[in-house]
Amino acid sequence: xxxxxxxxxxxxxxxxxxxxxxxxxxxxxxxxxxxxxxxxxxxxxxxxxxxxxxxxxxxxxxxxxxxxxxxxxxxxxxxxxxxxxxxxxxxxxxxxxxxxxxxxxxxxxxxxxxxxxxxxxxx
Numbered sequence: 001x002x003x004x005x006x007x008x009x010x011x012x013x014x015x016x017x018x019x020x021x022x023x024x025x026x027x028x029x030x031x032x033x034x035x036x037x038x039x040x041x042x043x044x045x046x047x048x049x050x051x052x053x054x055x056x057x058x059x060x061x062x063x064x065x066x067x068x069x070x071x072x073x074x075x076x077x078x079x080x081x082x083x084x085x086x087x088x089x090x091x092x093x094x095x096x097x098x099x100x101x102x103x104x105x106x107x108x109x110x111x112x113x114x115x116x117x118x119x120x121x122x123x
Contacts, residue, residue: 005067007099009044009074011083012060014092024089031082035063043073058092067099 016024035047045065052058063070073079074097086093117123 005099006065006102007067007070007097008065008101009063009070010060010096010098011062011086012058012092012094013086013090014056014058016090017088020089027082027085027089031061031086034078034082035061038063038073043069058094064101067097070097 032047032049035044038044039047043065044063046063048062048064050060050062063073074095083093083095114123
């Protein structure tokens with residue numbers, strides 16, 4: 001069984017903690033430098049930053065690549081340190097790992113949820 005193990009680490013946050021905006025600029029600069037190093041060394045394939053235009057205000061940093069490599073990055077002590085610093089300067093820091101993202105992912109990747117539904121006779 002071949003699976004498409006592509007994904008992203010998704011880090012989002014609501015806003016700066018009032019009075020800590022200058023520190024946010026410093027921490028975010030170091031996060032971007034770290035993310036650039038991850039890309040340069042091949043540990044992630046791409047780094048992107050998104051800001052909302054519609055909907056809830058949540059800036060987002062996404063690190064894309066091989067899902068297993070991303071899981072290793074998730075446990076990198078340097079990332080952990082930067083995330084802890086992030087909790088000191090922003091509100092609502094959230095970290096998630098997503099699988100997918102390729103145009104044909106849903107048609108080629110067996111979804112464990114659907115496999116369990118089939119196993120238990122629900123579909």
